[in-house]
Amino acid sequence: MLMTLSKDSMSITREQDVVPCRNRVKEVAVKIGxxxxxxxKLVTAxxxxxxxxLRYADSGEVLIEVxxxxxxxxxxxxxxxxxxxxADINLAMQDGYSTGRSLGLGLPGTKRLVNEFDxxxxxxxxxVVTILKWKNG
Amino acid sequence: MDKIPILRMGPFLLVTIQIDLYDRLALNLETDLINMVHKTGARGVLIDISAVSIVDSFMGRILGNIASMTRVLDAETVVVGMQPAVAITLIELGLSLHGVHTALDVERGMALLQTKHSLDDEMAGDDADDTE
Structure with missing residues:
Protein backbone atom coordinates (compact mmCIF):
# COMPACT_ATOMS: atom_id res chain seq x y z
CA MET A 1 0.00 0.00 0.00
CA LEU A 2 1.19 3.47 -0.85
CA MET A 3 1.53 5.78 2.13
CA THR A 4 2.10 9.51 2.08
CA LEU A 5 4.74 10.58 4.59
CA SER A 6 4.81 14.30 3.91
CA LYS A 7 3.07 16.82 1.72
CA ASP A 8 3.94 20.24 0.37
CA SER A 9 2.36 22.35 -2.32
CA MET A 10 3.49 25.25 -4.49
CA SER A 11 1.59 27.46 -6.84
CA ILE A 12 2.91 28.13 -10.32
CA THR A 13 1.95 31.50 -11.73
CA ARG A 14 4.99 32.89 -13.52
CA GLU A 15 8.00 31.65 -15.43
CA GLN A 16 10.48 32.26 -12.62
CA ASP A 17 8.49 29.91 -10.35
CA VAL A 18 10.13 26.99 -12.12
CA VAL A 19 13.40 27.70 -10.24
CA PRO A 20 12.06 27.43 -6.64
CA CYS A 21 9.93 24.47 -7.72
CA ARG A 22 12.98 22.58 -9.07
CA ASN A 23 14.91 23.49 -5.90
CA ARG A 24 12.11 22.28 -3.62
CA VAL A 25 11.86 18.94 -5.46
CA LYS A 26 15.64 18.55 -5.30
CA GLU A 27 15.69 19.29 -1.56
CA VAL A 28 13.09 16.62 -0.88
CA ALA A 29 14.93 14.14 -3.12
CA VAL A 30 18.19 14.79 -1.26
CA LYS A 31 16.38 14.43 2.06
CA ILE A 32 15.16 10.91 1.27
CA GLY A 33 18.62 9.95 0.01
CA LYS A 41 15.72 12.83 -13.82
CA LEU A 42 12.97 13.80 -11.38
CA VAL A 43 13.87 17.48 -11.32
CA THR A 44 14.06 17.55 -15.12
CA ALA A 45 10.64 15.87 -15.34
CA LEU A 54 2.77 27.83 -17.81
CA ARG A 55 2.54 27.38 -21.57
CA TYR A 56 -0.91 25.90 -21.86
CA ALA A 57 -2.77 26.93 -18.70
CA ASP A 58 -0.99 30.08 -17.40
CA SER A 59 -1.11 28.89 -13.81
CA GLY A 60 -1.47 25.78 -11.70
CA GLU A 61 -0.27 23.93 -8.67
CA VAL A 62 2.38 21.37 -7.80
CA LEU A 63 1.94 18.92 -4.95
CA ILE A 64 5.15 17.34 -3.64
CA GLU A 65 4.71 14.17 -1.58
CA VAL A 66 7.14 11.76 -0.01
CA ALA A 87 -8.19 16.67 -26.52
CA ASP A 88 -6.20 13.58 -27.54
CA ILE A 89 -3.91 12.28 -24.81
CA ASN A 90 -2.52 9.45 -26.98
CA LEU A 91 -1.43 11.99 -29.55
CA ALA A 92 0.10 14.25 -26.87
CA MET A 93 2.10 11.28 -25.57
CA GLN A 94 3.75 10.72 -28.95
CA ASP A 95 7.36 11.80 -29.43
CA GLY A 96 7.55 14.87 -31.60
CA TYR A 97 3.92 15.92 -31.33
CA SER A 98 3.24 19.43 -30.09
CA THR A 99 0.48 21.99 -30.42
CA GLY A 100 2.86 24.59 -29.01
CA ARG A 101 6.13 25.56 -30.60
CA SER A 102 8.30 22.95 -28.98
CA LEU A 103 10.10 19.73 -29.79
CA GLY A 104 7.18 17.71 -28.47
CA LEU A 105 9.43 15.83 -26.07
CA GLY A 106 7.83 17.13 -22.87
CA LEU A 107 5.23 14.49 -22.04
CA PRO A 108 6.73 11.34 -23.62
CA GLY A 109 10.22 12.35 -22.48
CA THR A 110 8.99 12.98 -18.94
CA LYS A 111 7.37 9.54 -18.88
CA ARG A 112 10.74 7.95 -19.71
CA LEU A 113 12.39 9.74 -16.78
CA VAL A 114 10.07 8.47 -14.02
CA ASN A 115 8.76 5.14 -12.74
CA GLU A 116 5.06 5.93 -12.81
CA PHE A 117 3.26 8.43 -14.99
CA ASP A 118 -0.41 9.21 -15.09
CA VAL A 128 -3.64 16.61 -13.86
CA VAL A 129 -0.31 14.85 -14.35
CA THR A 130 1.04 12.62 -11.59
CA ILE A 131 4.56 11.21 -11.63
CA LEU A 132 6.35 8.98 -9.16
CA LYS A 133 10.04 8.30 -8.84
CA TRP A 134 11.29 5.65 -6.43
CA LYS A 135 14.43 6.40 -4.49
CA ASN A 136 16.19 3.45 -6.10
CA GLY A 137 13.96 3.28 -9.17
CA MET B 1 16.35 41.04 -14.43
CA ASP B 2 19.09 38.40 -14.31
CA LYS B 3 21.62 38.37 -17.10
CA ILE B 4 24.32 35.90 -18.04
CA PRO B 5 27.65 37.62 -18.75
CA ILE B 6 29.47 36.95 -22.02
CA LEU B 7 33.27 37.35 -21.91
CA ARG B 8 35.49 37.97 -24.91
CA MET B 9 38.73 36.01 -25.15
CA GLY B 10 40.62 36.74 -28.34
CA PRO B 11 38.56 35.42 -31.26
CA PHE B 12 36.22 33.51 -28.92
CA LEU B 13 33.30 34.26 -26.62
CA LEU B 14 33.09 32.58 -23.25
CA VAL B 15 29.88 32.00 -21.29
CA THR B 16 29.74 30.35 -17.89
CA ILE B 17 26.22 29.60 -16.74
CA GLN B 18 26.24 29.75 -12.96
CA ILE B 19 22.63 30.41 -12.13
CA ASP B 20 19.49 28.38 -12.58
CA LEU B 21 18.03 29.00 -16.00
CA TYR B 22 14.42 29.68 -16.65
CA ASP B 23 13.07 30.05 -20.18
CA ARG B 24 13.24 33.82 -20.57
CA LEU B 25 16.82 33.90 -19.31
CA ALA B 26 17.84 31.17 -21.76
CA LEU B 27 16.14 32.99 -24.64
CA ASN B 28 17.90 36.24 -23.71
CA LEU B 29 21.23 34.43 -23.66
CA GLU B 30 20.51 33.12 -27.16
CA THR B 31 19.79 36.63 -28.48
CA ASP B 32 22.71 38.25 -26.61
CA LEU B 33 25.16 35.63 -27.88
CA ILE B 34 24.10 35.90 -31.50
CA ASN B 35 24.31 39.70 -31.34
CA MET B 36 27.75 39.46 -29.72
CA VAL B 37 29.01 37.08 -32.42
CA HIS B 38 27.78 39.49 -35.05
CA LYS B 39 29.25 42.55 -33.35
CA THR B 40 32.66 41.11 -32.48
CA GLY B 41 33.13 38.76 -35.42
CA ALA B 42 33.96 36.00 -32.95
CA ARG B 43 34.96 32.67 -34.52
CA GLY B 44 33.92 30.48 -31.64
CA VAL B 45 31.62 30.33 -28.62
CA LEU B 46 32.32 28.26 -25.53
CA ILE B 47 29.44 27.58 -23.14
CA ASP B 48 30.41 26.11 -19.78
CA ILE B 49 27.48 24.29 -18.15
CA SER B 50 29.46 22.56 -15.38
CA ALA B 51 27.44 24.42 -12.73
CA VAL B 52 24.10 23.56 -14.35
CA SER B 53 22.34 20.75 -12.52
CA ILE B 54 19.53 20.22 -15.02
CA VAL B 55 19.01 20.71 -18.74
CA ASP B 56 15.45 20.08 -19.87
CA SER B 57 14.04 19.95 -23.40
CA PHE B 58 13.69 23.72 -23.68
CA MET B 59 17.26 24.45 -22.58
CA GLY B 60 18.50 21.65 -24.79
CA ARG B 61 16.72 23.24 -27.72
CA ILE B 62 18.26 26.63 -26.91
CA LEU B 63 21.75 25.09 -26.89
CA GLY B 64 21.02 23.52 -30.28
CA ASN B 65 19.67 26.83 -31.60
CA ILE B 66 22.74 28.72 -30.43
CA ALA B 67 25.00 26.22 -32.20
CA SER B 68 23.04 26.47 -35.47
CA MET B 69 22.69 30.24 -35.33
CA THR B 70 26.38 30.88 -34.62
CA ARG B 71 27.30 28.43 -37.41
CA VAL B 72 25.48 30.51 -40.02
CA LEU B 73 27.43 33.49 -38.66
CA ASP B 74 30.64 31.51 -39.23
CA ALA B 75 31.35 30.74 -35.58
CA GLU B 76 31.50 27.32 -33.93
CA THR B 77 29.85 26.63 -30.57
CA VAL B 78 31.14 24.09 -28.09
CA VAL B 79 29.28 23.13 -24.91
CA VAL B 80 31.56 21.96 -22.11
CA GLY B 81 31.39 20.52 -18.61
CA MET B 82 28.12 18.63 -18.75
CA GLN B 83 27.55 16.67 -15.54
CA PRO B 84 27.14 12.89 -16.03
CA ALA B 85 23.63 12.86 -14.53
CA VAL B 86 22.61 15.63 -16.93
CA ALA B 87 23.95 13.65 -19.90
CA ILE B 88 22.02 10.52 -18.84
CA THR B 89 18.83 12.52 -18.35
CA LEU B 90 19.10 14.38 -21.66
CA ILE B 91 19.46 11.21 -23.70
CA GLU B 92 16.58 9.48 -21.90
CA LEU B 93 14.47 12.55 -22.44
CA GLY B 94 15.13 12.12 -26.14
CA LEU B 95 17.53 14.99 -26.81
CA SER B 96 20.86 14.04 -28.31
CA LEU B 97 22.07 17.64 -28.89
CA HIS B 98 22.63 16.77 -32.52
CA GLY B 99 24.96 19.24 -34.21
CA VAL B 100 26.31 20.68 -30.97
CA HIS B 101 30.04 20.24 -30.35
CA THR B 102 30.81 19.13 -26.81
CA ALA B 103 33.97 18.75 -24.75
CA LEU B 104 34.63 17.41 -21.29
CA ASP B 105 35.95 20.64 -19.78
CA VAL B 106 36.86 24.25 -20.60
CA GLU B 107 40.45 23.36 -21.47
CA ARG B 108 39.49 20.73 -24.04
CA GLY B 109 36.71 22.94 -25.36
CA MET B 110 39.16 25.77 -25.94
CA ALA B 111 41.57 23.37 -27.65
CA LEU B 112 38.74 22.23 -29.95
CA LEU B 113 37.88 25.81 -30.88
CA GLN B 114 41.56 26.63 -31.48
CA THR B 115 41.92 23.63 -33.79
CA LYS B 116 38.84 24.60 -35.80
CA HIS B 117 40.00 28.20 -35.93
CA SER B 118 43.51 27.37 -37.15
CA LEU B 119 42.11 24.89 -39.72
CA ASP B 120 39.98 27.72 -41.10
CA ASP B 121 43.06 29.97 -41.27
CA GLU B 122 45.06 27.32 -43.11
CA MET B 123 42.30 26.87 -45.66
CA ALA B 124 42.08 30.62 -46.11
CA GLY B 125 45.86 30.59 -46.62
CA ASP B 126 45.58 27.87 -49.27
CA ASP B 127 42.94 29.84 -51.10
CA ALA B 128 45.24 32.85 -51.14
CA ASP B 129 48.04 30.73 -52.63
CA ASP B 130 45.74 29.42 -55.34
CA THR B 131 44.85 32.85 -56.57
CA GLU B 132 48.42 33.93 -56.93
Missing part, protein backbone atom coordinates in the same frame (compact mmCIF):
# COMPACT_ATOMS: atom_id res chain seq x y z
CA UNK A 34 17.84 9.69 -3.71
CA UNK A 35 20.94 9.30 -5.88
CA UNK A 36 22.13 12.09 -8.15
CA UNK A 37 20.97 10.49 -11.42
CA UNK A 38 17.44 9.85 -10.17
CA UNK A 39 17.35 13.32 -8.60
CA UNK A 40 18.32 14.87 -11.92
CA UNK A 46 9.26 18.48 -12.93
CA UNK A 47 10.75 21.26 -15.03
CA UNK A 48 9.03 19.93 -18.18
CA UNK A 49 5.65 19.66 -16.47
CA UNK A 50 5.85 23.11 -14.87
CA UNK A 51 6.60 24.53 -18.31
CA UNK A 52 3.52 22.76 -19.70
CA UNK A 53 1.37 24.39 -17.00
CA UNK A 67 5.57 8.32 -0.32
CA UNK A 68 6.45 4.81 0.76
CA UNK A 69 5.42 1.31 -0.23
CA UNK A 70 6.85 -1.42 1.91
CA UNK A 71 10.54 -0.63 2.33
CA UNK A 72 10.75 1.53 -0.76
CA UNK A 73 10.38 5.29 -0.55
CA UNK A 74 9.94 7.77 -3.32
CA UNK A 75 8.56 11.11 -4.41
CA UNK A 76 5.21 11.71 -6.03
CA UNK A 77 4.55 14.97 -7.82
CA UNK A 78 1.12 16.10 -8.95
CA UNK A 79 0.81 18.94 -11.45
CA UNK A 80 -2.68 20.30 -11.79
CA UNK A 81 -4.08 23.13 -13.83
CA UNK A 82 -7.43 24.50 -14.92
CA UNK A 83 -6.29 25.07 -18.48
CA UNK A 84 -7.88 24.08 -21.79
CA UNK A 85 -7.17 20.37 -21.29
CA UNK A 86 -5.79 17.91 -23.84
CA UNK A 119 -2.29 11.88 -16.99
CA UNK A 120 -5.92 12.86 -16.76
CA UNK A 121 -7.39 15.65 -18.76
CA UNK A 122 -10.83 17.00 -19.53
CA UNK A 123 -11.24 19.50 -22.33
CA UNK A 124 -12.33 22.84 -20.91
CA UNK A 125 -11.60 21.80 -17.32
CA UNK A 126 -7.92 21.14 -17.00
CA UNK A 127 -5.16 18.59 -16.72
Missing amino acids: MGIVNQT ASELVRNI VSKGRESGIRLTFSDKGPGI IKSTVGQGT
Whole structure:
Protein backbone atom coordinates (compact mmCIF):
# COMPACT_ATOMS: atom_id res chain seq x y z
CA MET A 1 0.00 0.00 0.00
CA LEU A 2 1.19 3.47 -0.85
CA MET A 3 1.53 5.78 2.13
CA THR A 4 2.10 9.51 2.08
CA LEU A 5 4.74 10.58 4.59
CA SER A 6 4.81 14.30 3.91
CA LYS A 7 3.07 16.82 1.72
CA ASP A 8 3.94 20.24 0.37
CA SER A 9 2.36 22.35 -2.32
CA MET A 10 3.49 25.25 -4.49
CA SER A 11 1.59 27.46 -6.84
CA ILE A 12 2.91 28.13 -10.32
CA THR A 13 1.95 31.50 -11.73
CA ARG A 14 4.99 32.89 -13.52
CA GLU A 15 8.00 31.65 -15.43
CA GLN A 16 10.48 32.26 -12.62
CA ASP A 17 8.49 29.91 -10.35
CA VAL A 18 10.13 26.99 -12.12
CA VAL A 19 13.40 27.70 -10.24
CA PRO A 20 12.06 27.43 -6.64
CA CYS A 21 9.93 24.47 -7.72
CA ARG A 22 12.98 22.58 -9.07
CA ASN A 23 14.91 23.49 -5.90
CA ARG A 24 12.11 22.28 -3.62
CA VAL A 25 11.86 18.94 -5.46
CA LYS A 26 15.64 18.55 -5.30
CA GLU A 27 15.69 19.29 -1.56
CA VAL A 28 13.09 16.62 -0.88
CA ALA A 29 14.93 14.14 -3.12
CA VAL A 30 18.19 14.79 -1.26
CA LYS A 31 16.38 14.43 2.06
CA ILE A 32 15.16 10.91 1.27
CA GLY A 33 18.62 9.95 0.01
CA MET A 34 17.84 9.69 -3.71
CA GLY A 35 20.94 9.30 -5.88
CA ILE A 36 22.13 12.09 -8.15
CA VAL A 37 20.97 10.49 -11.42
CA ASN A 38 17.44 9.85 -10.17
CA GLN A 39 17.35 13.32 -8.60
CA THR A 40 18.32 14.87 -11.92
CA LYS A 41 15.72 12.83 -13.82
CA LEU A 42 12.97 13.80 -11.38
CA VAL A 43 13.87 17.48 -11.32
CA THR A 44 14.06 17.55 -15.12
CA ALA A 45 10.64 15.87 -15.34
CA ALA A 46 9.26 18.48 -12.93
CA SER A 47 10.75 21.26 -15.03
CA GLU A 48 9.03 19.93 -18.18
CA LEU A 49 5.65 19.66 -16.47
CA VAL A 50 5.85 23.11 -14.87
CA ARG A 51 6.60 24.53 -18.31
CA ASN A 52 3.52 22.76 -19.70
CA ILE A 53 1.37 24.39 -17.00
CA LEU A 54 2.77 27.83 -17.81
CA ARG A 55 2.54 27.38 -21.57
CA TYR A 56 -0.91 25.90 -21.86
CA ALA A 57 -2.77 26.93 -18.70
CA ASP A 58 -0.99 30.08 -17.40
CA SER A 59 -1.11 28.89 -13.81
CA GLY A 60 -1.47 25.78 -11.70
CA GLU A 61 -0.27 23.93 -8.67
CA VAL A 62 2.38 21.37 -7.80
CA LEU A 63 1.94 18.92 -4.95
CA ILE A 64 5.15 17.34 -3.64
CA GLU A 65 4.71 14.17 -1.58
CA VAL A 66 7.14 11.76 -0.01
CA VAL A 67 5.57 8.32 -0.32
CA SER A 68 6.45 4.81 0.76
CA LYS A 69 5.42 1.31 -0.23
CA GLY A 70 6.85 -1.42 1.91
CA ARG A 71 10.54 -0.63 2.33
CA GLU A 72 10.75 1.53 -0.76
CA SER A 73 10.38 5.29 -0.55
CA GLY A 74 9.94 7.77 -3.32
CA ILE A 75 8.56 11.11 -4.41
CA ARG A 76 5.21 11.71 -6.03
CA LEU A 77 4.55 14.97 -7.82
CA THR A 78 1.12 16.10 -8.95
CA PHE A 79 0.81 18.94 -11.45
CA SER A 80 -2.68 20.30 -11.79
CA ASP A 81 -4.08 23.13 -13.83
CA LYS A 82 -7.43 24.50 -14.92
CA GLY A 83 -6.29 25.07 -18.48
CA PRO A 84 -7.88 24.08 -21.79
CA GLY A 85 -7.17 20.37 -21.29
CA ILE A 86 -5.79 17.91 -23.84
CA ALA A 87 -8.19 16.67 -26.52
CA ASP A 88 -6.20 13.58 -27.54
CA ILE A 89 -3.91 12.28 -24.81
CA ASN A 90 -2.52 9.45 -26.98
CA LEU A 91 -1.43 11.99 -29.55
CA ALA A 92 0.10 14.25 -26.87
CA MET A 93 2.10 11.28 -25.57
CA GLN A 94 3.75 10.72 -28.95
CA ASP A 95 7.36 11.80 -29.43
CA GLY A 96 7.55 14.87 -31.60
CA TYR A 97 3.92 15.92 -31.33
CA SER A 98 3.24 19.43 -30.09
CA THR A 99 0.48 21.99 -30.42
CA GLY A 100 2.86 24.59 -29.01
CA ARG A 101 6.13 25.56 -30.60
CA SER A 102 8.30 22.95 -28.98
CA LEU A 103 10.10 19.73 -29.79
CA GLY A 104 7.18 17.71 -28.47
CA LEU A 105 9.43 15.83 -26.07
CA GLY A 106 7.83 17.13 -22.87
CA LEU A 107 5.23 14.49 -22.04
CA PRO A 108 6.73 11.34 -23.62
CA GLY A 109 10.22 12.35 -22.48
CA THR A 110 8.99 12.98 -18.94
CA LYS A 111 7.37 9.54 -18.88
CA ARG A 112 10.74 7.95 -19.71
CA LEU A 113 12.39 9.74 -16.78
CA VAL A 114 10.07 8.47 -14.02
CA ASN A 115 8.76 5.14 -12.74
CA GLU A 116 5.06 5.93 -12.81
CA PHE A 117 3.26 8.43 -14.99
CA ASP A 118 -0.41 9.21 -15.09
CA ILE A 119 -2.29 11.88 -16.99
CA LYS A 120 -5.92 12.86 -16.76
CA SER A 121 -7.39 15.65 -18.76
CA THR A 122 -10.83 17.00 -19.53
CA VAL A 123 -11.24 19.50 -22.33
CA GLY A 124 -12.33 22.84 -20.91
CA GLN A 125 -11.60 21.80 -17.32
CA GLY A 126 -7.92 21.14 -17.00
CA THR A 127 -5.16 18.59 -16.72
CA VAL A 128 -3.64 16.61 -13.86
CA VAL A 129 -0.31 14.85 -14.35
CA THR A 130 1.04 12.62 -11.59
CA ILE A 131 4.56 11.21 -11.63
CA LEU A 132 6.35 8.98 -9.16
CA LYS A 133 10.04 8.30 -8.84
CA TRP A 134 11.29 5.65 -6.43
CA LYS A 135 14.43 6.40 -4.49
CA ASN A 136 16.19 3.45 -6.10
CA GLY A 137 13.96 3.28 -9.17
CA MET B 1 16.35 41.04 -14.43
CA ASP B 2 19.09 38.40 -14.31
CA LYS B 3 21.62 38.37 -17.10
CA ILE B 4 24.32 35.90 -18.04
CA PRO B 5 27.65 37.62 -18.75
CA ILE B 6 29.47 36.95 -22.02
CA LEU B 7 33.27 37.35 -21.91
CA ARG B 8 35.49 37.97 -24.91
CA MET B 9 38.73 36.01 -25.15
CA GLY B 10 40.62 36.74 -28.34
CA PRO B 11 38.56 35.42 -31.26
CA PHE B 12 36.22 33.51 -28.92
CA LEU B 13 33.30 34.26 -26.62
CA LEU B 14 33.09 32.58 -23.25
CA VAL B 15 29.88 32.00 -21.29
CA THR B 16 29.74 30.35 -17.89
CA ILE B 17 26.22 29.60 -16.74
CA GLN B 18 26.24 29.75 -12.96
CA ILE B 19 22.63 30.41 -12.13
CA ASP B 20 19.49 28.38 -12.58
CA LEU B 21 18.03 29.00 -16.00
CA TYR B 22 14.42 29.68 -16.65
CA ASP B 23 13.07 30.05 -20.18
CA ARG B 24 13.24 33.82 -20.57
CA LEU B 25 16.82 33.90 -19.31
CA ALA B 26 17.84 31.17 -21.76
CA LEU B 27 16.14 32.99 -24.64
CA ASN B 28 17.90 36.24 -23.71
CA LEU B 29 21.23 34.43 -23.66
CA GLU B 30 20.51 33.12 -27.16
CA THR B 31 19.79 36.63 -28.48
CA ASP B 32 22.71 38.25 -26.61
CA LEU B 33 25.16 35.63 -27.88
CA ILE B 34 24.10 35.90 -31.50
CA ASN B 35 24.31 39.70 -31.34
CA MET B 36 27.75 39.46 -29.72
CA VAL B 37 29.01 37.08 -32.42
CA HIS B 38 27.78 39.49 -35.05
CA LYS B 39 29.25 42.55 -33.35
CA THR B 40 32.66 41.11 -32.48
CA GLY B 41 33.13 38.76 -35.42
CA ALA B 42 33.96 36.00 -32.95
CA ARG B 43 34.96 32.67 -34.52
CA GLY B 44 33.92 30.48 -31.64
CA VAL B 45 31.62 30.33 -28.62
CA LEU B 46 32.32 28.26 -25.53
CA ILE B 47 29.44 27.58 -23.14
CA ASP B 48 30.41 26.11 -19.78
CA ILE B 49 27.48 24.29 -18.15
CA SER B 50 29.46 22.56 -15.38
CA ALA B 51 27.44 24.42 -12.73
CA VAL B 52 24.10 23.56 -14.35
CA SER B 53 22.34 20.75 -12.52
CA ILE B 54 19.53 20.22 -15.02
CA VAL B 55 19.01 20.71 -18.74
CA ASP B 56 15.45 20.08 -19.87
CA SER B 57 14.04 19.95 -23.40
CA PHE B 58 13.69 23.72 -23.68
CA MET B 59 17.26 24.45 -22.58
CA GLY B 60 18.50 21.65 -24.79
CA ARG B 61 16.72 23.24 -27.72
CA ILE B 62 18.26 26.63 -26.91
CA LEU B 63 21.75 25.09 -26.89
CA GLY B 64 21.02 23.52 -30.28
CA ASN B 65 19.67 26.83 -31.60
CA ILE B 66 22.74 28.72 -30.43
CA ALA B 67 25.00 26.22 -32.20
CA SER B 68 23.04 26.47 -35.47
CA MET B 69 22.69 30.24 -35.33
CA THR B 70 26.38 30.88 -34.62
CA ARG B 71 27.30 28.43 -37.41
CA VAL B 72 25.48 30.51 -40.02
CA LEU B 73 27.43 33.49 -38.66
CA ASP B 74 30.64 31.51 -39.23
CA ALA B 75 31.35 30.74 -35.58
CA GLU B 76 31.50 27.32 -33.93
CA THR B 77 29.85 26.63 -30.57
CA VAL B 78 31.14 24.09 -28.09
CA VAL B 79 29.28 23.13 -24.91
CA VAL B 80 31.56 21.96 -22.11
CA GLY B 81 31.39 20.52 -18.61
CA MET B 82 28.12 18.63 -18.75
CA GLN B 83 27.55 16.67 -15.54
CA PRO B 84 27.14 12.89 -16.03
CA ALA B 85 23.63 12.86 -14.53
CA VAL B 86 22.61 15.63 -16.93
CA ALA B 87 23.95 13.65 -19.90
CA ILE B 88 22.02 10.52 -18.84
CA THR B 89 18.83 12.52 -18.35
CA LEU B 90 19.10 14.38 -21.66
CA ILE B 91 19.46 11.21 -23.70
CA GLU B 92 16.58 9.48 -21.90
CA LEU B 93 14.47 12.55 -22.44
CA GLY B 94 15.13 12.12 -26.14
CA LEU B 95 17.53 14.99 -26.81
CA SER B 96 20.86 14.04 -28.31
CA LEU B 97 22.07 17.64 -28.89
CA HIS B 98 22.63 16.77 -32.52
CA GLY B 99 24.96 19.24 -34.21
CA VAL B 100 26.31 20.68 -30.97
CA HIS B 101 30.04 20.24 -30.35
CA THR B 102 30.81 19.13 -26.81
CA ALA B 103 33.97 18.75 -24.75
CA LEU B 104 34.63 17.41 -21.29
CA ASP B 105 35.95 20.64 -19.78
CA VAL B 106 36.86 24.25 -20.60
CA GLU B 107 40.45 23.36 -21.47
CA ARG B 108 39.49 20.73 -24.04
CA GLY B 109 36.71 22.94 -25.36
CA MET B 110 39.16 25.77 -25.94
CA ALA B 111 41.57 23.37 -27.65
CA LEU B 112 38.74 22.23 -29.95
CA LEU B 113 37.88 25.81 -30.88
CA GLN B 114 41.56 26.63 -31.48
CA THR B 115 41.92 23.63 -33.79
CA LYS B 116 38.84 24.60 -35.80
CA HIS B 117 40.00 28.20 -35.93
CA SER B 118 43.51 27.37 -37.15
CA LEU B 119 42.11 24.89 -39.72
CA ASP B 120 39.98 27.72 -41.10
CA ASP B 121 43.06 29.97 -41.27
CA GLU B 122 45.06 27.32 -43.11
CA MET B 123 42.30 26.87 -45.66
CA ALA B 124 42.08 30.62 -46.11
CA GLY B 125 45.86 30.59 -46.62
CA ASP B 126 45.58 27.87 -49.27
CA ASP B 127 42.94 29.84 -51.10
CA ALA B 128 45.24 32.85 -51.14
CA ASP B 129 48.04 30.73 -52.63
CA ASP B 130 45.74 29.42 -55.34
CA THR B 131 44.85 32.85 -56.57
CA GLU B 132 48.42 33.93 -56.93
